Structure formats: structure tokens, C-alpha cells
Amino acid sequence: MAVARLVREDGSVSIDPRVLARARARVLGTPSVSVREPVPAGAATASDGERVWLLPRWPDGATPALLEEYDTAPMPFERGGQARRVLAAALRCCWTRPDDAPWPGSPAAVADVLEVYAGMTRGTELARRWATGELRRLSETGWLLLDEASGTVRPGPRVALWADGSLTSLRALLHTLPQPPHRSSPSSPPPENPEHPSMNDPAVPRGRAAEKSAPVDDLPPEPGDG
């Protein structure tokens, strides 16, 4: 920005590198590094074994959903209803072991996600194109990881911020969505003791899990929808 050129003049101040690393992570959203590289001390992270994503860290287990209690609007996410439906369709395909946490999940074909989405919305060809745009947007914001070259998508690191307690309703909801093609039903898996090693930050950003407890097709339209 224009500001950048100006500010260069007062470069004599030194900043705690940990502070700068946290500031940088905030600017970049959910940046990732190789697991072999060091992560800033005290950072919340989600790893898929190859890369480590830096996640926001909040005090006392608070999440941005806290704003609802204070009648305070969070940063708007345009066409939030549509984005949530596409995220739900992607999770339906990528969260193949519902007893585990959704992160890191497994990759699914974008075509399968669009198929599930079409089944949810009686979608037209146009709806599919919109959904492709949403996949990109969800990928840019860390909710999904989209690999356009291979035509696959998997859960994004922000999903690792969802608290255990919020997953039950999400599991139930996803179960009601159309099944992905080429895959048998994941219903009634054997009971086991679920462990969520990457859920190191019990947080549900912006109350999305709560929103998902309603049937996705019945979500109220958001101000930015359309």
C-alpha cells in the first residue's frame, strides 16, 4: 500500500520477533510451514503430518461466537448461507470417518462435492459454477484446502478449531445430506473412543457449528446472500 513506502522511514524500532510472527500470521490468515520448520512459541497449530498451519489463539477458550452474547455483529462473510452449504457438502465427502475429528480428514474429488451440493439444492449448472467459486473462497479463508490441479478438496485447518462438543450436531446434520457418489454409506461405524489430537484450541469460529445444527437448506438468508 501507499502506507508501506512512507512507514519505511522509522525503521529504527525493534519489535519482539514473537510479536511480529503472531502479527504476520494474523495478516496471512492461516499460513503454513513445513513440519520441519520451527513454529512461533505459543502458537496454536494444526498439522496434517507434512505441513503445520498457524491458527488464531484466543484467551480462556473464548471464540468469536462470544460476540453473539453481546449483540455484536462479527466480520461479515458474504453469501454465508451458500458458503456454509458448500462447506457442508465438502465435509460430507471429506469427513469419511465421522468418529474422528473432521481435521485432517481425507481428500475428495471436487466433482463429488458438486454432486452432493447439487443433490442438496436441486442445483442447476449455474449453481454448480457458483459452488466452484465458493470452494475457492472457502479455500482462501482456510476452511477448505482446494487443489485445483488434481481436482480435489479436503478440510481446511480452521476446521481443527471446532470444539469436540460442537461436533455431535454437525455429524448428525452431515448424515442427512445426500451421499457422495462411488462410496458406501458411512453409517453405524463401530463405537470407539474418539481422540482429537489436533483439536488444541476448543473454539468454534463465528458460531458456525451452531448455525450448522439447523438443516442447511433451511438456513435464513444472510444480508449478503444473493
Next chain:
Amino acid sequence: MDEVFEPLLREFDERRRAEVVAAYMAVEHAAEPVPEVRFAALREPAPRRAVEEMLGLSGRTLVKAGRDLWTSGFRDDVAAELARDPECVPPVRERAVLALVLIHSVAIPRAAGLLEDDTWVSPHPTPLDELRRRTRLPIGDLEAALRRLRMAGLIAQVKAGADDAGGFVPGPQFHRLTPDARRRLQEELILAAGPESPLAGAIRARRRSREREQREQRGNA
């Protein structure tokens, strides 16, 4: 997980602690500045200092955004450092589109006396047609830039009303500029809009003398 926040929160009892956390989350994540009447920790000096120190852990600071209204933003020194990191700076096309929105929605209305001096928030939309004509960007590139700027909260879309065609205004992130950042942005706009103007000359002179001072300080150190 709270080892970073704990030393700052330890001194408060449970109720106060919850108020400090709520205020911290509110200034960091609310779309608009929040009123101190709703967040007790913003009303009193000690808890407000704690909020400020919590923000400082990630290079941020409290920003007063009007009477009894607060938000947060990057500290000036941290913003300067981040601006040197190419990964943290938006690409040139997005900056160009944003600059045009600032010129049309803020600089021109301000010059006409329609907007007060120290604000970057404006009700005057920049029409899409104007952006298309002035940027001369292919429509796909312009739309991609607008999409990313909207997503970052740097611009907001205004739907067409009874007597205007709608368009784009500076987004909620502009509440988060510190007083110094607002001044620098103002100076940059003057330099861009009227490089030969006496005001621009004065800004350049002031900057040169500040640079000289800093060089001397570093020389003495």
C-alpha cells in the same frame, strides 16, 4: 493454552476476567467499533490496559473510533515492519483499485466539504463503471480484485439506491487505522492527487527533515 494471556489476566477475579476477555474478542472480531457501554472492561483504566496488553502480544493496539467507541488495529511500528514483507502486502492491482475507491469515496467528497477531515469511512460509493474506466483492468481481473478486497473488509459493496447507482466504499477495516496511520494515508493522497501543490511540498519537506533527524540519531547511537 493460555500461557501467553495468563500473566495479564491473573490479577482479575472471575467476573472481571470474563469482561476483559469479552472486550478483547469484541475489539478484535466485531465488524464495527464496539461501544464501551456494552463492554465493561473498556470503561475503566485497569482492565482496559489489560486488553491493550493482550492486543500487544500480536502487535495490535486499541484504537478509539469515536466517542466511547473502540476497535483494534496494528501498532504503527508493527504495520511498518509487515509492510516490508512482500507476502503481507496485497498485489498491485488490488492496491490500485483500493486507491481509486479512496479517491472517489473519501478524497473527492472531503474536498467538497461533504466528509469530515479525519475519517476514512464514507457513505459515497464509487461506481463500478468508474473503476472499470479508470483502472483499465480486464473485467475478470477487476472483479477478482474487488472480490478479494471485499473479503478482506477493505471495501464494502453498496447496493443501488433511489438516487445513486451503488458501488463500493471503504470497508470496515478503515475503522482500525491508528491516528498516525490515518495521517499518513491522508498525506499519501495529497501527494498522489496534487504532487505540485504547496501542501505536497510541505509534506515532502517534513518527511525529509524527519529522515535527517533519524539518520543523525542513528549516527549518534
